Amino acid sequence: MKKKVKVEDAVGMVLVHDITEVDLDRNFKGRVFKKGHIIRPEDVEKLKRLGKDYIYVLELSEDEIHENDAAVMLAEAIMGENTYRDEEPVEGKINIYSSVFGVVKIDVERLLKINMIGEPSCPTIHNNMYVKPGDKIAAVRIISLVAPKKQIEEAVEIARGGIIRVVPFKEKTAGIIITGNEVYYGRIKDKFYERLKPKLEFFKCSVKEKVILPDDKELIKQKILEFADKYDVVVLTGGTSVDPDDVTYLAVKEAGTQNFIRGNPIQPGNMLSMGWLNGKPIIAVPAAALFFKATSFDIWLPRLLIGDVITREEVAMKSHGGLCHSCPVCVFPICPFGRP
Numbered sequence: 001m002k003k004k005v006k007v008e009d010a011v012g013m014v015l016v017h018d019i020t021e022v023d024l025d026r027n028f029k030g031r032v033f034k035k036g037h038i039i040r041p042e043d044v045e046k047l048k049r050l051g052k053d054y055i056y057v058l059e060l061s062e063d064e065i066h067e068n069d070a071a072v073m074l075a076e077a078i079m080g081e082n083t084y085r086d087e088e089p090v091e092g093k094i095n096i097y098s099s100v101f102g103v104v105k106i107d108v109e110r111l112l113k114i115n116m117i118g119e120p121s122c123p124t125i126h127n128n129m130y131v132k133p134g135d136k137i138a139a140v141r142i143i144s145l146v147a148p149k150k151q152i153e154e155a156v157e158i159a160r161g162g163i164i165r166v167v168p169f170k171e172k173t174a175g176i177i178i179t180g181n182e183v184y185y186g187r188i189k190d191k192f193y194e195r196l197k198p199k200l201e202f203f204k205c206s207v208k209e210k211v212i213l214p215d216d217k218e219l220i221k222q223k224i225l226e227f228a229d230k231y232d233v234v235v236l237t238g239g240t241s242v243d244p245d246d247v248t249y250l251a252v253k254e255a256g257t258q259n260f261i262r263g264n265p266i267q268p269g270n271m272l273s274m275g276w277l278n279g280k281p282i283i284a285v286p287a288a289a290l291f292f293k294a295t296s297f298d299i300w301l302p303r304l305l306i307g308d309v310i311t312r313e314e315v316a317m318k319s320h321g322g323l324c325h326s327c328p329v330c331v332f333p334i335c336p337f338g339r340p
């Protein structure tokens with residue numbers, strides 16, 4: 001409620017509007033107190049010098065809370081591991097950032113509940129995006145200058161323990177198996193290794209070994225088992241589609257992988273197959289990844305490197321948004337490709 005009070009009595013109360021100072025000696029005209037400012041004891045003298053013996057303030061009742069206090073409370077509740085926030089709200093908003101290089105994990109269900117309440121407004125970036133230290137991942141703002149305390153307490157209760165965290169990338173090792181008779185017999189030069197190595201290394205996964213094999217299922221299978229013993233991740237290329245020589249995906253399956261998934265509704269990259277051996281991802285990358293900047297491999301790779309095991313249901317859910325827009329200038333991963 002707006003109320004006229006003596007400045008001396010206004011400490012702790014909230015300014016209803018901006019207050020401007022004009023000082024010709026300093027050639028200054030501008031805002032010195034912002035709407036929403038909570039008046040501090042040291043402001044009293046300054047306000048009097050500005051000619052304010054009385055000011056309009058907001059009086060908060062027991063069941064109301066100022067947007068700044070509410071934003072801090074809610075931001076604190078929302079934040080999980082490896083995040084930090086703006087110390088002070090600016091215009092009632094607090095940004096939340098990642099403190100590490102990793103993959104953002106958002107509890108989307110609880111995020112929706114919080115945003116259904118009314119006053120709290122918490123946008124985030126998409127779940128499972130990779131982020132660098134200092135990247136903004138969420139923001140908290142309360143819609144009204146003064147909000148019902150009950151709504152904020154409800155939101156804090158839902159968010160308790162954190163609903164946004166970042167899982168950091170750890171140093172990992174990989175072995176790459178290039179398959180294809182045309183490469184093995186030297187009919188063409190391998191182009192896959194130079195495409196995949198930087199992608200893996202970008203996410204702290206160093207490529208320790210590369211081998212080129214013919215389209216021989218048994219040989220490929222044996223190498224998968226050997227590499228899965230030695231390294232954290234095994235990446236295979238070629239032989240993922242429908243020709244009689246395409247046996248690579250079968251080798252991944254027959255190596256005894258758990259949760260084997262053949263193909264995914266993401267284009268480019270439909271033919272990608274994957275499975276896990278003792279929790280280690282084994283990924284067969286289709287030849288489209290040679291040609292396109294972003295394919296299904298780029299969507300799954302950060303997830304696989306933080307240890308996520310992808311379910312068939314999640315793969316199927318990628319169908320919505322799994323078709324690349326083929327923009328003239330590709331800005332992946334900051335684009336809708338592969339996002340919910």
Ligand SMILES: Nc1nc2c(c(=O)[nH]1)N[C@H]1C(S)=C(S)[C@@H](COP(=O)(O)OP(=O)(O)OC[C@H]3O[C@@H](n4cnc5c(N)ncnc54)[C@H](O)[C@@H]3O)O[C@H]1N2
Pocket residue numbers: 178179180182183188189190191192193237238239240241242243246269270271285286287288289290
């Ligand atoms: N009738 C159908 N044809 C295709 C289908 C399909 O479902 N039905 N799927 C298509 C999709 S999607 C993809 S992707 C491609 C490629 O699949 P593969 O991963 O099996 O790739 P390959 O057949 O082994 O090779 C295709 C092409 O790429 C060249 N290649 C492969 N590896 C290398 C390498 N290491 N370095 C350089 N070049 C390489 C290879 O020589 C071929 O030219 O299948 C579609 N077809």
Ligand code: MOO
Pocket residue numbers: 266267268269270271272286287288289295
């Ligand atoms: O597996 Mo392919 O052309 O969809 O990439």
